[in-house]
Amino acid sequence: MTPHTPAQPVDALIVVDVQTAFVTGPGAVPAADRLVGRTADLxxxxxRAGALVVHLQNDGPPGAEDEPHTPGWELHHRVERRLGESVIRKPYDDGFRETPLGTVLADAGVRAVAVCGVMSEMCVQATARTALDRGYRVVVPHDAHATQDCPAVPGVHAAVPAATVSRVAAYALGSDAEVTTAAADVTFTAPGAR
Incomplete structure (x- = not known):
């Protein structure tokens, strides 16, 4: 899969788990500042384009850094509810599983989504995969999702750098997803405007 520029704008942005625990402090993903800048720009x-923006918020288990109602669980980016933005809490990697995400997108008339956030090989990939399975056009900006390094397993494999894990996670979505080189290449439109 070669990264490319999407031919058409998308009418929704799904911001996956950009929560304080994952982008600040000792638990932050590598290059968290860059990720936050890219997601903020998206x-x-x-x-500005009137696209639907949905923020997913992971509910981690008790004791986890993203346990509900702890500082690490809080969303990093401000939510503009007056613009119709939603926050959807989720108990699983897949943002569609047992949440209203599918209904929110369908009710808005969304046909194409950009997916960004953390963690690349878990919640970002799972949400993008289900969006593809549901018939949405899916754009994944390569520089707007991130994860942690994959630790070494003695006798099995060496550690895998986070950047490699992210690249493989996007690549594993196959040719149905549009993986862009840069978040700046993604364009937006309002649902129903095309």
Whole structure:
């Protein structure tokens, strides 16, 4: 899969788990500042175009850094509810599983989504995969999702750098997803405007 520029704008942005625990402090993904900058830019451009913006928020188990109602669980980016933005809490990697995400997208008339956030090989990939399975056009900006390094397993494999894990996670979506080189290449439109 070769990264490319999407031919058409998308009418929704799904921001996956950009929560304080994952982008600040000792538990932050590598290059968290870059990720936050890219996701903030995507959100701002989606808002200006009238695209739907949905923030997913992972509910981690008790004791986890993203346990509900702890500082690490809080969303990093401000949510503009007056613009119709939603926050959807989720108990699983897949943002569609046992959540209203599918209904929110369908009710808005969304046909194409950009998916960004953390973690690349878990929640970002699972949400993008289900969006593909549901018939949405899916764009994954390569520099707007991130994860942690995959630790070494003695006698099995060496550690895998986070950047490699992210690249493989996007590549594993197959040729049905559009993987862009840069978040700046993604363009937006309002649902129903095309």
């Amino acid at each position: 959100i701002a451009r989606a808002r």
